[in-house]
Amino acid sequence: MTEWSTPHLKVILIGNSGVGKSSFMSRFVHHRFTNLYRATIGVDFLTKEITIDKRSVILQIWDTAGTERFHSLGTTLYRGAHCCLLVFDVTSSVSFDALDVWKKEFLVQACPSDPSAFPFIVLGNKIDLDYREVSPSKAQQWCSEIGAEYFECSAKEDIGVGTTFHSVARAALQYLIRHHVENGEDIQITQKQQKKPNKKCYC
Numbered sequence: 001m002t003e004w005s006t007p008h009l010k011v012i013l014i015g016n017s018g019v020g021k022s023s024f025m026s027r028f029v030h031h032r033f034t035n036l037y038r039a040t041i042g043v044d045f046l047t048k049e050i051t052i053d054k055r056s057v058i059l060q061i062w063d064t065a066g067t068e069r070f071h072s073l074g075t076t077l078y079r080g081a082h083c084c085l086l087v088f089d090v091t092s093s094v095s096f097d098a099l100d101v102w103k104k105e106f107l108v109q110a111c112p113s114d115p116s117a118f119p120f121i122v123l124g125n126k127i128d129l130d131y132r133e134v135s136p137s138k139a140q141q142w143c144s145e146i147g148a149e150y151f152e153c154s155a156k157e158d159i160g161v162g163t164t165f166h167s168v169a170r171a172a173l174q175y176l177i178r179h180h181v182e183n184g185e186d187i188q189i190t191q192k193q194q195k196k197p198n199k200k201c202y203c
Contacts, residue, residue, distance in 0.1 A: 006049070009172040010060045010080055014102045015087035016095040020125040023155035024087065025063045028165050033156050052169045059169055078110035082172035082179075083119045085164075090124040090152065093133040096142075103146065113179070119171035120148040123164055128154035 044063040088095040112118040143150040153160030
């Protein structure tokens with residue numbers, strides 16, 4: 001039996017450059033947002049401990065660069081992920097159309113044991129803007145076809161950020177447990193308790 005006090009869940013954010021992956025991650029972890037755009041160089045990495053279904057988990061959130069010249073990092077980065085968050089900008093149909101390519105690339109490079117069961121969550125960002133090119137129904141239809149949950153949010157206005165990440169964490173935890181059970185490993189997630197001093201006297 002393998003006993004973990006706090007499971008570590010690896011979550012990958014992928015999508016085109018400029019869709020708001022870094023802002024989404026920063027809003028969740030640091031509770032802040034900036035309008036200054038800074039392209040991610042390679043990858044960024046943040047962690048945060050949260051509680052899911054009365055269990056403490058540590059999210060390891062990897063924010064990837066959405067540009068072609070960093071795609072070679074995928075194999076190393078994607079391996080061992082427990083959930084993948086596909087991010088697009090609701091004001092950009094190009095970023096939405098690219099999700100299918102991102103998803104296929106992730107599966108090729110991550111090589112999960114059962115690709116059909118790997119958890120994907122789709123996020124439509126920037127719903128605070130007054131216009132959009134991708135309707136909720138169009139996004140939801142595609143998510144239904146690939147078996148993914150769909151959320152809409154605004155990293156700028158902090159709308160739907162926490163809800164999305166909690167769903168991501170829940171899906172990642174379920175995948176982690178299922179993956180180990182399928183491999184014949186028995187995992188018990190417990191809370192570490194401090195050992196009480198031995199007061200027994202031998203005099």
